[in-house]
Amino acid sequence: MDFENTGELMMRRANASDWAGLAGIDSIAASGDHARRANIRRWCEQGLVLMTEDASGPLGYSVLEYTFFEQGFVTMLTVAPTARRQRVGTYLLKATEAACTTPKLFTSTNVSNHPMQRLLQRAGWSPVGLLHGLDEGDPELFYLCPSAQLGSQVEVGGPRSSR
Structure with missing residues (x-):
């Protein structure tokens, strides 16, 4: 896949060597969580990570897996605090x-994660369920992306192609 360059931001698929930089902008991994760091490394090695960066380095990443009833699932989406x-x-x-x-x-996302909920709502995603028991006292909200938004013309990996 090729990708889009919007101004100073570049989006691409992360490779195995990107994991440490991504762990550095992930507040949980950066705080020393070894399990999160291992997950980031594994996701990068498996080619599951899309990352955005600018001249200063990585700014955020998302992980797309197909393990949720064989449908797409955004396992992680995080943006550097800065x-x-x-x-x-x-x-x-x-x-x-x-x-x-x-x-x-x-x-x-957790009920307590209001920024992610706002992001999903602004993007048109619909809440579809609530699960208790994953994180004590902080239920998990599930969302579904509108099907019309899937597989659009955005490409990941290099300069934007003209269409």
Whole structure:
């Protein structure tokens, strides 16, 4: 896949060597969570990560897997603390929607994660369920992407092609 370059931001598929840089912008991994760091490394090695960067380095990443009832699932979407509120999350979400190869794309977030809920609502995603028991006292909200937004013309990997 090729990708889009919007101004100073570049989106591409992460490779195995990108994991440490992504772990550095992930607040949980950067705080020393070894399991998160291992997950980031595995996701990068498996080619599941889309990342956005500028001249300073990585700004955010998303992970798209197909393990949720064989449908697309955004396992992780995170933006560097210094890049938040600059549409990086929207950019990542749109690229992930475009990359999805199944008829449905889901994600989930904790009830306490209001920024992610706002991002999903602004992007037109619909709440589809609530699950208790994953994180004590903080239920998980599940969302579904509108099917019309899946597999659009955005491409990941290089300069934007003219269409």
